[in-house]
Amino acid sequence: MDFCKKCLLPETYPKLYLNSEGYCNVCVAYEQKFKNYDPVKAEQELRKKLEEASRKNNKLVVTCSGGIDSSYVLYLCRTKYNLDIIGAHFDHGFQSKAAQENLHNLSESLHFPIITVKPNLDILYKLYRDFLLRTGDFCTPCCQGCCRVGFIVAGSHNIQTIIHGGVSGSRIEFNVLGMLKHHYERFMKIIEDDYSSEELQALLTPTDEIKKFNLISLPQYIHWDEREIINLLKNEFKWKPLPNGRTRYVDCLIADVADYFLQRKFGFSRQWMIVSANIRAGFIDPEQGRIMIKSKEAKITEEPREAINILLDKTMLTRKQIEGLPFYTSEPAVRYLR
Numbered sequence: 480m481d482f483c484k485k486c487l488l489p490e491t492y493p494k495l496y497l498n499s500e501g502y503c504n505v506c507v508a509y510e511q512k513f514k515n516y517d518p519v520k521a522e523q524e525l526r527k528k529l530e531e532a533s534r535k536n537n538k539l540v541v542t543c544s545g546g547i548d549s550s551y552v553l554y555l556c557r558t559k560y561n562l563d564i565i566g567a568h569f570d571h572g573f574q575s576k577a578a579q580e581n582l583h584n585l586s587e588s589l590h591f592p593i594i595t596v597k598p599n600l601d602i603l604y605k606l607y608r609d610f611l612l613r614t615g616d617f618c619t620p621c622c623q624g625c626c627r628v629g630f631i632v633a634g635s636h637n638i639q640t641i642i643h644g645g646v647s648g649s650r651i652e653f654n655v656l657g658m659l660k661h662h663y664e665r666f667m668k669i670i671e672d673d674y675s676s677e678e679l680q681a682l683l684t685p686t687d688e689i690k691k692f693n694l695i696s697l698p699q700y701i702h703w704d705e706r707e708i709i710n711l712l713k714n715e716f717k718w719k720p721l722p723n724g725r726t727r728y729v730d731c732l733i734a735d736v737a738d739y740f741l742q743r744k745f746g747f748s749r750q751w752m753i754v755s756a757n758i759r760a761g762f763i764d765p766e767q768g769r770i771m772i773k774s775k776e777a778k779i780t781e782e783p784r785e786a787i788n789i790l791l792d793k794t795m796l797t798r799k800q801i802e803g804l805p806f807y808t809s810e811p812a813v814r815y816l817r
């Protein structure tokens with residue numbers, strides 16, 4: 480198996496191909512897209528957008544989870560850009576204690592309110608169950624819900640602008656080539672007609688409705704070095720990772736399960752994709768990235784027993800049902816990474 484000479488993504492990554500020099504199409508497109516990137520200009524543009532948004536509404540909405548990116552967004556909005564904000568938080572039913580404490584500490588220290596939207600958890604767990612049985616992964620309903628909460632809070636307060644820490648389109652976008660498909664259209668295709676629009680109301684935002692809002696993704700405009708961000712959050716807000724040391728998706732008790740299933744389905748997990756994105760952006764040195772990928776992916780090959788039990792319990796599924804699914808056919812690509 481071959482790997483991109485730069486970002487180390489495996490050639491088995493969907494829609495990825497390596498050129499004759501061994502570089503992948505993502506790295507080639509990245510060079511093109513960001514060759515004239517000017518961080519000073521990008522931040523000026525951001526400040527202009529934030530000023531315009533603040534002129535329209537006194538308060539702005541920030542979607543937050545207690546994870547790295549959105550915690551850093553909250554920090555920047557309050558300290559650097561001095562914005563009056565309302566945090567919008569989605570209870571996805573697998574909340575970790577670490578994330579709840581992170582949100583509490585941020586809200587207390589930075590003086591802003593957080594509104595938590597808790598959907599009907601019976602419906603949500605049923606959706607996780609259906610997605611798992613039909614696709615082999617279960618993150619799509621949560622991804623939709625985490626965005627939905629911003630629209631709900633903004634809509635109910637007559638606010639047009641929602642600020643978030645989604646990395647899509649930024650220099651550290653990791654879901655490259657649309658690998659993880661968590662969008663509205665796929666959601667609807669997978670659930671078919673099994674849910675009423677009332678049942679989905681708290682979770683799903685139709686594409687037309689999104690267009691009525693002004694979305695600002697901070698990672699698109701700002702230097703976004705994960706390791707620097709973690710250090711800052713830990714020092715300033717006693718920001719906590721999960722008890723097992725995990726620093727990504729700390730808001731989710733079953734994040735390890737999501738990676739475990741992805742690795743079995745595709746041969747690699749989000750952890751690999753995230754390290755590759757950081758190598759591409761120059762935040763992680765390629766040789767160090769190689770060591771990180773090897774150690775992170777090797778850990779994922781072991782079943783995260785405790786976390787899987789939490790998922791099985793809430794979705795009323797058995798191990799046998801999951802093992803019988805037809806999606807888990809890939810060998811971990813990390814075995815071939817030298």
Ligand SMILES: [Zn+2]
Nearest residue numbers: 483486503506
């Ligand atoms: Zn590459």
